[in-house]
Amino acid sequence: MTDLTDLTVADIRDGFRGGDFSAREVAEAFNANVAAAKALNAFIVETPEKALGAADAADKARAAGETLGPLAGVPIGMKDLFCTQGVQTTAASHMLEGFTPTYESTVSGKLWAAGAGMLGKLNLDQFAMGSSNETSYYGNVISPWRRKDGGNAALAPGGSSGGSSSAIAARLCPAATGTDTGGSIRQPAAFTGISGIKPTYGRCSRWGIVAFASSLDQAGPMARTVRDNAILLEVMSGFDPKDSTSLDLAVPQWEAHLSSDLKGKTVGIPREYRPDGLNAEISAMWDRGIEWLKDAGAEVVEVSLPHTKYALPTYYIIAPAEASSNLARYDGVRYGQRDLPDGAGLQDMYAATRAAGFGPEVKRRIMIGTYVLSAGFYDAYYTQAQKVRALIARDFELAFEKCDLLLTPTAPSASFALGEKQADPLAMYLNDVFTVPASLAGLPAMAVPGGLDAAGLPIGLQVIGKALDEQTVLNASLAIEERAGFTARPDKWW
Amino acid sequence: MTETSYRIQGATGEWEVVIGLEVHAQVTSNAKLFSGAATAFGAEPNTQVSLVDAAMPGMLPVPNRECIRQAVRTGMAIDAQINKWSRFDRKNYFYADLPQGYQISQLYHPIVGEGQIEIVLDEKNPEASTKVIGVERIHVEQDAGKLMHDQHPTSSYVDLNRSGVALMEIVSKPDMRSPAEAGAYLSKLRTILRYVGSCDGNMDQGSMRADVNVSVRRPGEPFGTRTETKNVNSVRFVMAVVEHEASRQVDVLESGGTVVQETRLYDPDRNETRSMRSKEDAHDYRYFPDPDLLPLELDDAFLEECRQSLPELPDVKRKRYEQGLGLSAYNAATLTADADTARWFEALLAEGARIQKKSEGEVAKASANWLLSELYGALNRLGKSLEESPVSPEEGAELLALVADGTISGTIAKQVFEIMLETGERPAAIVEEKGLKQTSDTGAIEAAVADVLARNADKVAQYKGGKEALFGFFVGQTMKAMQGKANPQVVNELVKKGLA
Numbered sequence: 001m002t003d004l005t006d007l008t009v010a011d012i013r014d015g016f017r018g019g020d021f022s023a024r025e026v027a028e029a030f031n032a033n034v035a036a037a038k039a040l041n042a043f044i045v046e047t048p049e050k051a052l053g054a055a056d057a058a059d060k061a062r063a064a065g066e067t068l069g070p071l072a073g074v075p076i077g078m079k080d081l082f083c084t085q086g087v088q089t090t091a092a093s094h095m096l097e098g099f100t101p102t103y104e105s106t107v108s109g110k111l112w113a114a115g116a117g118m119l120g121k122l123n124l125d126q127f128a129m130g131s132s133n134e135t136s137y138y139g140n141v142i143s144p145w146r147r148k149d150g151g152n153a154a155l156a157p158g159g160s161s162g163g164s165s166s167a168i169a170a171r172l173c174p175a176a177t178g179t180d181t182g183g184s185i186r187q188p189a190a191f192t193g194i195s196g197i198k199p200t201y202g203r204c205s206r207w208g209i210v211a212f213a214s215s216l217d218q219a220g221p222m223a224r225t226v227r228d229n230a231i232l233l234e235v236m237s238g239f240d241p242k243d244s245t246s247l248d249l250a251v252p253q254w255e256a257h258l259s260s261d262l263k264g265k266t267v268g269i270p271r272e273y274r275p276d277g278l279n280a281e282i283s284a285m286w287d288r289g290i291e292w293l294k295d296a297g298a299e300v301v302e303v304s305l306p307h308t309k310y311a312l313p314t315y316y317i318i319a320p321a322e323a324s325s326n327l328a329r330y331d332g333v334r335y336g337q338r339d340l341p342d343g344a345g346l347q348d349m350y351a352a353t354r355a356a357g358f359g360p361e362v363k364r365r366i367m368i369g370t371y372v373l374s375a376g377f378y379d380a381y382y383t384q385a386q387k388v389r390a391l392i393a394r395d396f397e398l399a400f401e402k403c404d405l406l407l408t409p410t411a412p413s414a415s416f417a418l419g420e421k422q423a424d425p426l427a428m429y430l431n432d433v434f435t436v437p438a439s440l441a442g443l444p445a446m447a448v449p450g451g452l453d454a455a456g457l458p459i460g461l462q463v464i465g466k467a468l469d470e471q472t473v474l475n476a477s478l479a480i481e482e483r484a485g486f487t488a489r490p491d492k493w494w
Numbered sequence: 495m496t497e498t499s500y501r502i503q504g505a506t507g508e509w510e511v512v513i514g515l516e517v518h519a520q521v522t523s524n525a526k527l528f529s530g531a532a533t534a535f536g537a538e539p540n541t542q543v544s545l546v547d548a549a550m551p552g553m554l555p556v557p558n559r560e561c562i563r564q565a566v567r568t569g570m571a572i573d574a575q576i577n578k579w580s581r582f583d584r585k586n587y588f589y590a591d592l593p594q595g596y597q598i599s600q601l602y603h604p605i606v607g608e609g610q611i612e613i614v615l616d617e618k619n620p621e622a623s624t625k626v627i628g629v630e631r632i633h634v635e636q637d638a639g640k641l642m643h644d645q646h647p648t649s650s651y652v653d654l655n656r657s658g659v660a661l662m663e664i665v666s667k668p669d670m671r672s673p674a675e676a677g678a679y680l681s682k683l684r685t686i687l688r689y690v691g692s693c694d695g696n697m698d699q700g701s702m703r704a705d706v707n708v709s710v711r712r713p714g715e716p717f718g719t720r721t722e723t724k725n726v727n728s729v730r731f732v733m734a735v736v737e738h739e740a741s742r743q744v745d746v747l748e749s750g751g752t753v754v755q756e757t758r759l760y761d762p763d764r765n766e767t768r769s770m771r772s773k774e775d776a777h778d779y780r781y782f783p784d785p786d787l788l789p790l791e792l793d794d795a796f797l798e799e800c801r802q803s804l805p806e807l808p809d810v811k812r813k814r815y816e817q818g819l820g821l822s823a824y825n826a827a828t829l830t831a832d833a834d835t836a837r838w839f840e841a842l843l844a845e846g847a848r849i850q851k852k853s854e855g856e857v858a859k860a861s862a863n864w865l866l867s868e869l870y871g872a873l874n875r876l877g878k879s880l881e882e883s884p885v886s887p888e889e890g891a892e893l894l895a896l897v898a899d900g901t902i903s904g905t906i907a908k909q910v911f912e913i914m915l916e917t918g919e920r921p922a923a924i925v926e927e928k929g930l931k932q933t934s935d936t937g938a939i940e941a942a943v944a945d946v947l948a949r950n951a952d953k954v955a956q957y958k959g960g961k962e963a964l965f966g967f968f969v970g971q972t973m974k975a976m977q978g979k980a981n982p983q984v985v986n987e988l989v990k991k992g993l994a
Contacts, residue, residue, distance in 0.1 A: 101550070105552060209552050210551045211551075211786075244786060245787075325584050329595050331588060331595060334593060374780055
């Protein structure tokens with residue numbers, strides 16, 4: 001019998017419906033993998049009983065001949081940025097340690113309503129701020145991948161959705177939720193040889209997701225196949241009257257319309273994404289991707305996104321500005337940590353609570369954000385950044401007059417060793433250089449694995465689409481997936 | 495338009511006071527500005543708090559359409575520019591009564607732009623003493639919660655019931671020049687808000703409060719440095735703040751000092767203002783557009799609905815009462831100063847016209863006089879408001895109709911009214927039951943006149959000797975003999991005839 005934990009979401013769904021195995025067997029198999037993978041530190045909280053509960057409900061429903069939800073029998077991991085009713089939600093911060101929401105986020109609620117079960121709450125960079133999962137209060141997440149050179153250096157699973165990427169690559173869950181503010185789904189997917197899609201801004205409700213940067217935050221799925229991403233995204237998307245920025249549009253049937261035939265589609269290759277000094281293996285992977293898309297029937301043209309070089313600085317003004325305000329609510333008054341030194345007044349309590357509750361990267365971004373919004377600097381930074389953001393969005397609009405989608409690398413390198421970039425925040429921020437522009441423009445973008453580099457680590461490609469055109473993004477990613485034939489998996493060492 | 499000449503006499507000459515008001519008016523709405531929580535006054539602490547109001551992780555604001563509608567209607571009522579595109583901004587600061595760590599407000603693009611409010615400085619002579627006060631803007635924003643310091647010896651508690659309640663901030667231009675103008679502006683604004691129904695105007699419950707900006711200058715010179723006295727909660731206190739603060743500033747300036755731009759607090763018990771914080775330790779609020787909310791875009795249909803739903807406004811009503819109904823300027827002003835009074839009066843008028851089969855204009859004067867003297871007198875005596883009046887407009891109209899058609903005299907009407915107040919019975923029933931119907935039976939009246947003249951032969955002689963003022967005495971005696979029920983006109987005629 002095949003190992004149930006090697007199955008994709010689609011396999012599990014169909015196999016369960018067809019009676020090949022019970023949902024309980026699936027849940028037990030993944031629970032066992034989770035329990036045996038403490039070394040990866042992918043989970044902050046494990047909830048095997050939740051996975052079993054959902055599985056039993058699915059088995060019962062199937063036995064009774066009831067209509068089954070689209071994810072009946074499928075256990076998944078939940079990034080610990082989504083508020084889950086009755087289950088601790090921390091955003092990987094000491095600040096929220098012990099915080100148990102009385103409410104369920106819209107997206108997680110949709111997944112449970114579709115029949116999915118929760119294996120646990122996945123580790124992440126604290127408040128989703130980081131690109132290596134080294135800022136979590138609950139410790140680094142370790143990538144299951146290791147370099148072929150025989151060294152045992154612990155590698156970064158990417159961030160901020162590093163618990164999700166590590167857990168999926170290690171077969172601890174077939175799929176997981178992620179959130180993406182500047183690349184937090186795509187970069188960890190690329191680092192671990194899985195795929196993940198950030199949909200158009202507004203597709204998924206932000207209600208109940210701990211906010212980082214409101215104008216950029218989007219939930220999205222992460223899984224091993226493009227089809228699995230389509231299945232999950234259909235469940236996660238949809239209008240939510242509780243989120244003013246949610247799009248009031250019907251959710252397309254992405255899975256049913258999956259097709260790797262790209263005849264009639266034009267792929268744009270943005271020249272600004274190939275700077276001098278681009279990693280040769282990344283560059284070569286990109287060239288291979290171009291050939292794959294041509295092979296799938298697409299035409300390829302070069303396009304220009306002239307304001308690309310300003311994207312990173314723009315992002316690192318806007319995101320911290322919004323974060324500095326969004327994180328003001330963690331003040332020790334109503335929930336989460338409270339540090340109240342003897343004889344302390346209100347201001348002392350704020351200072352002590354926030355000093356103890358937030359990690360260094362979170363503090364750094366709060367300070368940057370506070371600075372760029374302060375009187376005298378607001379126009380020079382925040383207003384200017386908003387203008388540049390509009391120009392970056394305009395770049396994409398003009399490019400999409402000539403093409404239907406864009407193909408780029410996802411990250412400028414493969415995974416790096418934990419600790420390698422921690423001393424230099426700017427070097428860390430550069431990880432997002434290819435993912436941030438689509439975030440600023442609110443466009444759908446997907447990471448899909450392309451192959452392994454010389455060190456045996458996954459590297460991948462990014463497909464960026466027009467607003468609301470997730471279908472083309474998924475289809476092009478599927479074409480790459482079919483041609484890349486990426487079957488590599490990390491050797492189990494944990 | 496009149497220039498007021500309110501001046502402060504300082505030791506070194508005259509000073510002029512310049513006043514601007516920022517009024518916070520709680521929007522009448524069942525739910526808060528960005529959450530579905532209730533807004534009723536006086537509920538137990540923390541019973542009207544949603545997850546959004548408590549700023550739980552991941553919670554998001556969704557604008558409440560009714561609050562937006564009320565702000566737009568208010569703007570229309572002061573003839574203001576309505577901005578079809580506006581936006582919410584975050585005002586960031588830390589305080590325990592502010593769960594989000596920021597207040598959602600509108601700094602850069604308010605929903606309502608410039609408008610104006612006409613104030614009347616002399617009610618007896620409204621036309622001759624009006625002044626137009628400019629309104630800079632109206633924006634909507636969230637209220638904060640409330641700290642409670644009396645629950646525990648060393649800790650403070652927080653009540654979030656008010657957190658997130660919708661406020662309109664109505665910002666005047668610095669157009670007022672005296673305590674009286676500031677008082678008249680605030681009263682007029684409250685009248686308009688109550689007419690529109692966008693705020694209940696209950697200052698004692700905190701649903702309306704004013705930040706009072708005051709500066710002084712030599713007449714004709716540029717504006718001086720202003721102070722802002724926060725959260726003043728009555729018309730009287732606003733006037734007191736202006737008076738106190740202006741003379742304090744004059745004292746400071748005349749003794750060689752400078753006025754510090756600062757926030758002050760008013761202490762009604764001592765009738766003085768005290769410094770709260772100066773500009774130096776003012777917050778940097780780091781305003782920026784709220785990324786959780788899309789810009790607010792109003793379409794024409796929405797604006798049209800807002801316009802259609804506006805009632806007749808006080809200035810228009812006052813002019814109509816004067817010109818259309820023929821009321822005195824004073825009565826028109828008094829009846830329209832308050833939406834409830836006008837509503838009561840119009841019900842009285844409509845019913846009077848209906849049962850007397852006359853136009854409203856024909857019954858207006860008697861109705862206004864009765865309401866303002868008889869009814870108000872009685873309510874004052876009973877310590878009741880118009881809303882609590884034991885007599886309804888329909889009953890009042892019935893009473894007035896009985897006078898108008900000669901069934902009872904004005905004197906008897908007063909008696910009947912007293913009985914109505916006590917028993918709650920209908921006037922016609924009282925008149926019937928107590929036999930108070932006025933008589934025009936000339937036989938009975940002639941007999942009474944003859945009797946009065948016979949008993950007062952000496953006075954008849956004096957009258958005939960030229961003391962004509964005695965005529966009223968004979969009429970009065972006859973009415974008395976008739977127990978007030980004789981038709982006064984018939985009595986007049988018959989007394990005249992008897993003396994002839």
